[in-house]
Amino acid sequence: MAEKALLGPKPGLRPGWARLPVRARHLLVGAFALLAAAAVVDLVTGPASTVSPALAAIPVLAGAVTRSVKVPLIAGAFAAACVGLLALANRAVPADVHVAALIAVLAVTLASAANVVLVLARERELLQVRTVSEAAQRALLRPVAGRVGPLRVAVRYVAAAAEARIGGDLYDLLDTPYGIRILLGDVQGKGLAAVETAADVLGVFRDTARTEPDLARVAERLDAALARRPGGERFVTAVLLTVPHLADQPAEVVNCGHPPPLLRRGGRVEAVEPPSxxxxxxxxxxxxxxxxxxxxxxxxxxxxxxxTDGVSEARDREGRFYPLPERLAALPAQDPDGVLDQLLADVVGYVPDGLTDDAALLVFRREP
Structure with a gap:
């Protein structure tokens, strides 16, 4: 297949623990371990002191790692039982201390359960909004054939894992009398407003790409159409190409403030910089x-x-950008589908908690 949609994890679809970043998991494990150690120390240090009020943290921690209301309730019952055991073990401690600890545990348990309910409702709402937005965007992004004239093509659209709002990444490929016309761009901002702008860009491109012989004029007509839009403060970075059907003719590229395309030839990768x-x-x-x-x-x-910059600006744990040219040069795959599959798998391994911005990728190889 030339085109695949790779969606980031959706809110509410994964277990609470699985959705947590690795660092958050480590911190929560440390908190649970600290409480367990405190309870053990309490039992062995004699009846004159107690840490039972600290057990109110148990249902809070349990609520942070789940999307089931039962979990903080069960954790609260366990914490209440632990308070009772410590009360028996620490008889020298005034009873009102143990009673206060028990009340705190019960109150925090109910609050933690209510918080899980609220988070679930919010995540379902975000999931619904994201689903509608993605459906609207995908209606604009037509399927791209795996072979168009002399080109073998592959496309991927990757939805960010971090937000419920989508971006305005866009692409299209058309076989025209002037050659194969290609557009890939990124609308400023996110959400349905960005998708609306992307729809306008694609509509103008699909018209002018078939009727305008000059690629630079295609870009200028896109610019003029966007500038005339009501509330047209949004801009779009984009790359446009014309690839002739005959191999002895040079291709053309117009770069409108977009990250430069990368050309891989013989194991080396070079950025295609614009003339100005x-x-x-x-x-x-x-x-x-x-x-x-x-x-x-x-x-x-x-x-x-x-x-789009969803890939080139992906960062690792130290905040370093993904080294796209170096990684592209090192990929063993030669066909476009294999290249994108390997590249995206590499990006996922590089970014610890998923992409924070949507990404569109289009790769093609000129066949003999």
């Missing part, structure tokens, strides 16, 4: 210039990757 700076779509009027198309030498066997 160009602003994102809808901002060209601020510079008073024009978009320029630069030539791109594409040979049989070359592989070109277009991507």
């Amino acid at each position: 700076f160009a602003p994102p779509l809808s901002l060209l009027g601020l510079t008073g210039g024009h978009y320029r198309a630069g030539p791109l030498d594409l040979r049989p066997g070359d592989l070109l990757l277009l991507y």
Whole structure:
């Protein structure tokens, strides 16, 4: 398949413990261990002191690792039983201390259970919003064939795991009389407003790509259409390409403020830098210039990757950006589908808690 949608974990669909970041799991395990150690110390230090009030933390910790209301209730019952055992073991401690500890445990247990109910309701709401938003966006992103003229193509759209709002990543590929026209872009902002802007960009592109012979003019018409939109303060970074059907003709690329495509040839990867700076779509009027198309030498066997910053700006635990050119060069896969499968698996392993921004990737290889 040329196109796959890889969705990040949805709110409410995973167990509470599984959804937690690794660091949070370690901290919670440490908290449970600390309480267990305190209870043991209490039992062995004699009847004159007690730590029973600290047991009120047990249902709180239990509620943090679950999406089941029963769990904090069971944990609260266990904590209440522990308070009773410590009361028997520490008879020298005034009874009102143990009673106060028991009341605290019961009150915190009920509050923890109520908090789980509220979190569940919120996550279901976010899931519904995200599902509707994703459906709206995917209705715009038409399936891309695995083979278009001389190109073998693969596309992936990856939804971020961190938020219920989607981004405005977009892509399209059209076989036109002027060659194969390709667009990949990223709308500023997130949510349905970004999807609406993406719809406008794709609509204009699908029209002008088939009727406008000059690729730079296609970009300028996209810019003008966005600038005329009511409330058109949103901009779109984008890369446009024309790949001719004949291998002896150079391809063209227009970069509108977007991360540069990466060309892999013979195990080496180079960034396809634009001939000059160009602003994102809808901002060209601020510079008073024009978009320029630069030539791109594409040979049989070359592989070109277009991507949004959801991948290139993914970070590891130390905050370092994902080294996309180096990782792309090291991938053993040669076909576009295999390249994207391996690349995304590598990104997932690099980012500890999932992507924080949506990502679109389009890769193609020129066949002989």
